[in-house]
Amino acid sequence: MQVLHIKVTGAKNFGRMKEVIAIVEAAQKRGLEISANQYPYVASSTGLIQTIPPWAHEGGNAKLVERLKDPATRARIRKEMDDPNPTWENRLLSAGTWHNVQIASISNRSIDSRRTGMDTGYKRFEGWRVDDAAKEMGKDPYDFVFEMLIANGGGVGCVWFIIDESDLKLALEQPWVSIGSDGSALAISGPLRIGVPHPRNFGTFPRVLGKYVREERVIPLEQAVYKMSGLTAKQLHIADRGTIKEGLAADLVIFDPSTVADRATFTDPFQYPVGIPTVIVNGKVVLDNMRHTGERPGVVIRGHGFAGASH
Template sequence: MPTEPQFDIVITRGTLFDGTGAPPFQADVGILGERIVAIGDLSQAKARRIIVAKDLHVAPGFIDIHTHSDISAPFNPWQSSAIAMGVTSQVVGNCGISLGLALHDPLFAFEQRWLAAYGKSIEWSNFNEFLLYLEEQGIGTNFLPLVGHGTLRKRVMGMADRLPTEEELHAMSRLLEEALEAGAWGLSSGLEYLPSGYADVNELATLCSLVRRYNGIYATHLRNEGDTLVESVQEALEVASKAQVPLQLSHHKAEGTKNWGKTKITLAMVDRARAEGLDVQLDQYPYPAFMTSLVVQTLPRSAQQGTNEEMADRLKNAQFRCQIVHEILAAHPEWNDLEPWQNILIGVCRGKPELQGRSVAELAQEAQKHPVEYVLDLIIETEGFVSAINFSIGEEDIVRVMQHPYTAIGSDAVASQVNERSLQDQIHPRVYGTFPRVLGRYVRQQQVLSEAEAIYKMTGLPAQRMGLTDRGFLRAGCYADITIYNPQTVIDTATFEHPHAYPIGIEWVLVNGTVALENGRLTNALAGKVLRANNRESR
C-alpha cells in the first residue's frame, strides 16, 4: 500500500526568514490544511504538492497594517494588487473611514461613490452585517477591521462642527462597542478629514478608553502632517496617554520642503513616550508623494464644512470665495507661484478623467487662471470628488522613519486589480508596489535595511502590534500565510505615470494554506478570513 502523504504542501530548498528579525536559515516548510505543521529537513517527506524554492526566499505573508481595502472588497474580493505584492493580511478601516459603518444615505456619498462605480451598493446596516457580507462573499486576504471615527461620528452627528453632547458621545460609544463586540481591532481617526477633525482630545480619549477595555489599538491619521506635525503628534500622544491605549501613528511623514527633517523631532517624541511606558508605534509607505483629497490639501477647514454639494455651493459665492482665496494664500504664500503646483498632480477625477495625471500648474496655465482659482473651479465642477498626488516628502525623512525600530510597512492602499475599469483611475503606485519596493529599492539597492529587518517590519512587528499570535511568523502551529520571492529581482513596477502594474519577483503567495499566487500568476483564490479580534480560532 502506498504511504499516505504527510503534508498537503511542502516548500523545499528555500531560505527562510521567520519574521522575528533573526538571520535567515535553510529549511523546508510542511503544511497540512491551513497551518504550518513542520519546519526542518523534510526531504524524505511525502506531500500532495511540492513547491521548489531554490534560490528563493520564504517569509511569512506580509501584513499590511494600514489599508482602506474594505472599500474595494465588495467589487474586488480577490484583492489582487495586495496578493501580487505578497500581502496575506490587511488592517482595514484606517484614517477614520469604515465602509462597514456607512449607510445607504446621502450623508455617505463618499463611500457610495466608490461602490457605485463598480455597480455595487451598501447592503448592510451595521458593522457586523458588513463582516458577515464579506464572509459570505469570500475575500482574497485576511481582513482585520478597525472602526473609523469619522464614519462613526457621521452616524451620530452628521457633519456637525461642534463637540458631541453627552447623549451623542454615549451613542458613539454604543456603536463603537457593538463593532468591538463584532470583532473590530480598535479605533482609527482621520483628524485631517471632516467630521473626524471636529473631535477634541477628550472625545477621542473617551472612545479610546472603551477600545482599551477590548485590548484594541488607536490608529490615527494626524490632524496635520506638515506645518503643525509636531503639535499633531503631541495631540495623538495625549489621547493615547489619557486612554492608556496602544497608539499607531499612521503613514508617518513630514509634508512640505520647509518641514523636512521634523521627523527627527517626532521620532524622538515617540522614543520618549515609549520610555515613559506608552505603547507607540508607526507605519510608513516608501514613496516621495502622498495622495488624498484635493479639498483637504488646499482648502481651509472653514471652506470644507457640510456636504460636498454644500461646500461647492458656498465656493460659488463671490464674497466667500474671495475670503477663502485670501486664507489659502495667507497660509501658503508660495502658492502664488506656479512652481509648487508642478508637484501636485490630479489623481482620481471621475468627473473629468482627462485631467488625471496632469499637474495643476500645467492645467492652470492652459486655463489662463491663477492656480488657486483653477483649483477652486475644479472643486466646484467635481463637487469635491477629486484627489491629488503631492510630491512633498523628503527622501531623508523616508529613510529615517523606515529605520526606526517600531516602524511597520503599510501601503495606505485600496486594493485594486489591472482591468478595464480600474485603469480609468489615476491611483497611487503604492497600491501595487509598496512591499516589493522596500525589498528591491531599500534593501537590495540602497541597503537602508537588512533583509531580515525589512521582513520583520512587514510580518512580525505588525503581527505583534495587532496581537496576532499565529500569523506573521514561520513556525509550526502558525497559519500558512506565506510569501516566496526572488531577492535578486523583486521590485515594484508601478509608477506615478502608470500606477496599475503588478510587481516582479513575488513568485508564490499562500493564504491559509491555499495558493493565491503561483509562479507570479494570480489564482483568484478566496482563501482569506475576516479575522475578528474576539475569535482567537481565526487569529
C-alpha cells in the same frame, strides 16, 4: 497607539523626522505602547479639498460648492490658502507650488454626494500636475482648482509631493516602524482601475525590498521582512499570523531578493511588481509563477474591538 503612515510634510519641516522619533521614543520610555507604520514614497495622497480652509467645509461638500460659487467667499478662501502662517493644516502650503500636486482621480459627487460615473470634462487630467492642467485650460491654477471642485462636487483625489527622502529613510530605520501601503483594493483592469492613483497600491512592499534593501542598503533584508510580517502582526495584536510556525496561518510570500522590485510609477501606477513568483494564503497557493490560480482562501481578520456586524 499606532501612528499611521508616519512622516513630516512640507519643505519647512524637512529634516524634522528626528524630532518625531525623539517624541515617540520618550513616550515609549514612559511605558506607552506606541509604534508606527509608513509607506516608502515621497508623496502622499488625499483629496484636493484639503487645500480649502476648514470653515468652508461646514455642512458638507454641497455647502463647500456653494461657497466656491460665491465670488466674495471664493476670494476669502483663496486669501486664506495663501496665508503663510495658517491656523490649520494647509496642504497647499506643504506642497509649496501647484506643480507638486498631481490629479489622481475625478469622481463626480455632485449628485446626492455619490459617484455617478458622469464625466464632467476633467477626467482627461488624471495624471496631470495641477499647474500644467490649468495652463492647458488657459486658467489661473486657483480658479482651475475651484471650478474642478465645483464641477465634481469636491470629488477630486490628488497625489502630493511633500515628503523628504532623508526623513523617509530615517523613519524606515526605526525598529518600531512597520511597512503599510495606506492603499486601496484596485486592479489593473475592469471597474477597479480608477484614475491615476498613488503607486503605493501596487508597489509598496517590493519597493522596500528592491530600492531600500538591495539597492540602497538602508535596512537589512531580514529586518525589512519582519517589518512587513511579524512586526505588523505584533502591532495589531494578531496572534496567529506574521511568523512561520506550526499551527499558525500559512501566509507566505516567496520572492527573489536579487530581482524583487516595484514597477508602479506616479505616471503609470497600474503595474505589478517583479520577482514575486508565489503567494500562499491560508495554506492555499494563490499566485503560482506570477499567475493567479483561482483560489480565494482569504478571510477578514477582525480586531479585538470588533463587536459583531450590524445589519
